[in-house]
Amino acid sequence: MLCLGSDMDGVIEPLDIYPNYGRTGDLAVHCFQFFTRPLDSNEIGLEKKKVKDLMYGYDPQELTEKLMSKNILDFMEKYFQDSYLKKKEFRPV
Numbered sequence: 001m002l003c004l005g006s007d008m009d010g011v012i013e014p015l016d017i018y019p020n021y022g023r024t025g026d027l028a029v030h031c032f033q034f035f036t037r038p039l040d041s042n043e044i045g046l047e048k049k050k051v052k053d054l055m056y057g058y059d060p061q062e063l064t065e066k067l068m069s070k071n072i073l074d075f076m077e078k079y080f081q082d083s084y085l086k087k088k089e090f091r092p093v
Contacts, residue, residue: 032064
């Protein structure tokens with residue numbers, strides 16, 4: 001999953017199973033269930049072993065937390081500080 005965004009009051013092109021922000025809890029449950037017991041996804045050429053490889057050693061709970069919020073919180077903690085934002089030189093992330 002590269003990106004999943006919401007304007008917090010409705011997704012413009014929602015996934016049918018997650019029609020609005022209020023259903024993101026379901027997304028977290030479904031991600032956790034999938035990471036706990038991945039299924040072969042023949043439609044997209046993704047086998048169970050590949051799913052496990054793409055988890056990069058994270059356990060299902062930790063990976064779900066990172067996808068749902070921890071990645072952005074870590075990013076903001078690192079880069080949204082005066083000491084970083086007031087630097088005169090540009091440093092790509």
